[in-house]
Amino acid sequence: MDGKTALLxxxxxxxxxxxLKAVNDVSIQINKSEFVGLIGPNGAGKTxxxxxxTGNVSPTGGGIVFDGHNLTKKRPDQISRLGISRTxxxxxxxxxxxxxxxxxxxxHSEPAYSMWAxxxxxxxxxxxxxxxxxxxxxxxxxxxxEAYKDREAGTLAYGLQRRLEIARALAASxxxxxxDEPAAGMxxxxxxxxxxxxxRIYKNYDLTVILIEHxxxxxxxxxxxxxxxxxxxxxxEGTPEEIQSDPEVVRAYLGSRRTKQ
Amino acid sequence: MLYIFxxxxxxxVHGIAVSGLSLLTGYTGIFSIGHAGxxxxxxxxxxxxxxxxxxxxxxxxxxxxxxxVIVSVILGYPALRNKxxxxxxxxxxxxxxxxxxxxxxxxxxxxxxxxxxxxxxxLSSVWLVILITVxxxxxxxxxxxxxxxxxxxxxxxxxxxxxxVGVNPLRTKLRALMISAFYGGVAGGLFVFYATFIxxxxxxxxxxxxLLAxxxxxxxxxxxxxxxxxxxxxxxxxxxxxxxxxxxxxxxxxFILIMLFRPDGLFGYREISFxxxxxxxxxxxxxxxxxxxxxxxx
Numbered sequence: 001m002d003g004k005t006a007l008l009x010x011x012x013x014x015x016x017x018x019x020l021k022a023v024n025d026v027s028i029q030i031n032k033s034e035f036v037g038l039i040g041p042n043g044a045g046k047t048x049x050x051x052x053x054t055g056n057v058s059p060t061g062g063g064i065v066f067d068g069h070n071l072t073k074k075r076p077d078q079i080s081r082l083g084i085s086r087t088x089x090x091x092x093x094x095x096x097x098x099x100x101x102x103x104x105x106x107x108h109s110e111p112a113y114s115m116w117a118x119x120x121x122x123x124x125x126x127x128x129x130x131x132x133x134x135x136x137x138x139x140x141x142x143x144x145x146e147a148y149k150d151r152e153a154g155t156l157a158y159g160l161q162r163r164l165e166i167a168r169a170l171a172a173s174x175x176x177x178x179x180d181e182p183a184a185g186m187x188x189x190x191x192x193x194x195x196x197x198x199x200r201i202y203k204n205y206d207l208t209v210i211l212i213e214h215x216x217x218x219x220x221x222x223x224x225x226x227x228x229x230x231x232x233x234x235x236x237e238g239t240p241e242e243i244q245s246d247p248e249v250v251r252a253y254l255g256s257r258r259t260k261q
Numbered sequence: 262m263l264y265i266f267x268x269x270x271x272x273x274v275h276g277i278a279v280s281g282l283s284l285l286t287g288y289t290g291i292f293s294i295g296h297a298g299x300x301x302x303x304x305x306x307x308x309x310x311x312x313x314x315x316x317x318x319x320x321x322x323x324x325x326x327x328x329x330v331i332v333s334v335i336l337g338y339p340a341l342r343n344k345x346x347x348x349x350x351x352x353x354x355x356x357x358x359x360x361x362x363x364x365x366x367x368x369x370x371x372x373x374x375x376x377x378x379x380x381x382x383x384l385s386s387v388w389l390v391i392l393i394t395v396x397x398x399x400x401x402x403x404x405x406x407x408x409x410x411x412x413x414x415x416x417x418x419x420x421x422x423x424x425x426v427g428v429n430p431l432r433t434k435l436r437a438l439m440i441s442a443f444y445g446g447v448a449g450g451l452f453v454f455y456a457t458f459i460x461x462x463x464x465x466x467x468x469x470x471x472l473l474a475x476x477x478x479x480x481x482x483x484x485x486x487x488x489x490x491x492x493x494x495x496x497x498x499x500x501x502x503x504x505x506x507x508x509x510x511x512x513x514x515x516f517i518l519i520m521l522f523r524p525d526g527l528f529g530y531r532e533i534s535f536x537x538x539x540x541x542x543x544x545x546x547x548x549x550x551x552x553x554x555x556x557x558x559x
Contacts, residue, residue, distance in 0.1 A: 054425060080427040092422040094415050096482065096530050105415045108408035109427030115436065118407035119400040125407050132408070172426045 007032045007208050008053070008176060013062035015045070015052055022048040024232040025062070030176075035202055035209045037223035039216065039243075041253055044229040046212045047089055050178050054086055055079045067175065077109065085174030087165045089181045089212075095154030099145060102153050102164055103136040104129075106172035136171060142204075143167045143197070159190055163197075170205060179211045183218050191218055198222060216254065220244070228253060266387045267455070271495045273394040274452040279475045279491040280401045280484060281444025286473065287481045288405060289437040290417030291341075292351035295358030296445055297468035299329040302361060303446025304453040304464060308378055309371055311454075318384040322450035329446025330439045337438040341431055358469050366461040377460025385454040393451065397444060402484055404440070413437055414482060478519055479526050486528025 006029035015023040023045045030036050038046050051057040053064060055076040064071040069082055085106075094102050111118065112128055140146045143163050148156060153164060162182060169177060182198070183191045195218055202209055213219045219226060220240040228235040228243060230252045236243060243249055282296050307325035310316040316324065340353050366375045373379075404410055415423035416433045424430050453459045475494050479487030497515075501508035519527060 056421070075429070076421075076424040077427050077429045080425055086425055088422070092419045094418040094422065096418055097411070097414060101411055101414075104408075105411060105423065105428065106426035109412065109423075109429075111408040111412075113407075115404065115409055115440075118409050119404045121399075121403035121407075125403075129408065168422075168426060 006030055007034075007067055008210075009063075009065040010053075011063045011065070013052065013059045013064065015048055015057055016060045021232050023052065023059075023229075026229070026232075026234050027062075028227060028234070028237075030208060030210065032175075032208055033206065035222055035224050036211070037219040037226040037240075038210055038212045038229065039214070039219055039226060039253065040229035040235070043231075045232040046229055047180060049229065050086060050180055050210075050212065053079075053178065054084060080106075080172055081109070083173070083175035084178065085169040085172040085176070086178035087162075087169050087180055087182060089184065091158075091161045091165055093153045093161055093164055093168070095152070097153055098149065099140065099151050099153050099156065099164055100133060100136055100149040103139050103167050103171045104132045106168060107132045107135060109172075139167045139171050142201075143170075158185065162186075162194075166197075166201070170201060174207065176208045176210070179209065179213075181212055181214065183213055183215045186215075191215055194218075195222055268496065268499060269387055270385070270390050270452070270455045272492045273390045274448045274455075275472070275475065275491040275495055276394050276488050277397050277451070278445050278448035278472055279479075279487050280398050281441035281448070282472050283476050283479070283484055283487040284401060284405065284410075284413065284444075285437050285441035286476045287479075287483060287487060288410060288417060289413040289434055290346075290481075291434055291438065292347060292473075293354040293441075293469075294351045294473060295354030295356070295466070295469050296441070296472045297464035297466070298354070298358035298361045299333065299442045299445030300449030300452070300468065301358070301365065301461075301464035302332050302449070303329040304449030304459050305365065305372060305378075306446070307450035308381055308453055308459055312378070312381070313371060318454060322385075322447055322454070325450040326443040326446035329442040329449070333438050333442030334435070337435055341434050341438070354469075355466070358464075358466055362461045362465050373460075375461060377458060377463070379458040381453060381457045381459065383455060383457050385451045390451055390455065393447070397447070398484070398488065401440075401444070405484055409433075409436070417482075474516070477526055478516070480523075480529035480531070481525055482530045483526065483528040483532055485533040486526055486531070489533065490527065 008030040010026065010028045013023060013026050014021060026049070038049065040046055048057060052059050053071065055071060055074050059072060066082060066084060071079055094105065113124055118125055137146065137149065140149055143166060145160065145163055145167060148160065153161065156164060166182070183194055186194060199222065201207065211219060211223060223240060225238065226240060226243045227237050228249050235252060236246045236249045238246065244254070278296065278300055282293060285291050285293055303325035306328040307321040310321040310324055311318060336353065336357055340350055345353060365372050368374060412423070412428050412433050415428055416430050420430050449464060471494055475491040476487045479490035498508055501511060504511065523529065
């Protein structure tokens with residue numbers, strides 16, 4: 001966008017599964033501290049798009065550059081450590097671990113001590129663990145999960161599991177946060193609450209966010225800029241106002257009822 | 262007495278191998294139907310090092326462990342890098358233990374072919390074996406409780422998410438495989454220097470099943486559970502010896518019942534805790550104090 005170097009620069013990316021082009025020649029630039037929405041009908045390639053950024057799917061054409069690093073040849077764990085974190089459409093917490101342990105994992109994905117030290121149970125191991133637990137508690141209290149810290153994560157209510165996933169994503173100290181349908185299955189009140197939460201963490205943690213969501217009000221309320229994908233192709237791009245009045249978007253996704261408003 | 266001692270040694274040796282397998286299968290979620298292959302490699306390596314190259318006994322056992330580690334890398338790196346997991350990796354290990362057995366059976370010069378090697382001096386004493394077992398289990402407990410162990414659990418429970426928060430699944434799995442191979446190798450070495458002989462059948466498929474059974478029965482994500490199960494699996498056949506062939510039926514029945522009523526194993530996701538002893542003690546003490554007060558008043 002306007003000549004600045006973008007935080008995330010996706011250049012003519014294509015992802016083909018055999019003959020099916022899930023993402024077709026899409027170029028997107030996202031600047032630091034933007035809150036960007038990604039909408040589109042089911043099967044438009046939104047999640048595939050995320051998967052390519054996080055390194056789960058490698059693009060068949062084009063490039064992805066994040067913060068000066070070329071991501072196309074990198075593994076997911078390397079990409080995570082460069083500062084990209086995500087939540088999943090279908091919740092993927094560590095179900096049998098405690099809520100606290102769920103949040104400490106990203107902090108010690110590469111432990112600061114050797115495995116020999118771990119085996120001998122040296123004092124620096126426990127010291128390090130106390131340290132990470134203290135930091136994890138901060139994330140938990142920030143997301144209102146402190147009371148559940150010792151609960152088995154899989155036994156939490158659905159909404160809390162979603163929050164836990166966000167807490168875990170934040171614990172990886174990301175620069176860019178990818179949210180894949182965080183409001184799925186939530187009612188209006190819960191949506192509003194989540195929107196408040198996302199706005200708060202976006203400010204407090206100085207994040208850049210890409211949000212995939214079907215609750216259109218939710219996206220319009222939160223995002224500075226919205227991309228619309230349809231059948232793997234970029235249909236439109238613009239501010240919430242521009243998107244709402246774009247006739248092509250309305251036809252493909254929003255439905256004509258909205259034009260009467 | 263010798264009989265009791267030999268059972269203790271068997272329990273300890275199984276305990277070492279099972280604690281290694283518990284890290285690999287119970288915590289990291291990689292099934293290994295051929296873990297006895299590492300015991301065979303470690304056992305044979307230790308004997309050859311001792312007999313043919315004159316390496317001192319304990320050093321030979323430890324080196325046997327490291328040779329098992331090298332074999333595990335040769336085997337595990339290509340398999341795990343290509344994302345073989347679950348049953349597929351289990352089959353790789355089944356193939357491995359079979360290959361080891363058949364290969365050893367056909368190498369006559371140093372390894373003695375199908376007859377194996379006899380006349381090995383009994384150098385592992387009961388106390389030494391117990392000491393080594395305690396040390397190795399203690400190290401495993403520390404490892405599992407550390408961040409390394411937590412990363413293993415994360416990979417087991419939700420690999421894609423673990424990867425997405427920076428855990429390298431290949432490295433985590435390979436590390437678990439290497440450590441468990443080391444434990445298997447050392448267990449094999451210690452056993453051989455107690456049994457005084459080794460043959461291709463010492464550590465074949467049946468032994469692998471015993472090890473895996475201990476981990477599955479004892480419980481996933483638990484160390485004390487599998488250790489206890491290992492003990493039971495060694496001692497139970499001895500106790501049931503009078504039942505002759507029928508003991509296998511009881512054995513099988515016990516398996517079915519446990520899998521039916523406790524699919525996560527006896528101690529799945531928990532450890533055997535002795536905290537209740539402390540609680541009971543305090544309760545009794547409080548009870549006695551109460552009574553004393555009452556009688557004092559009366």
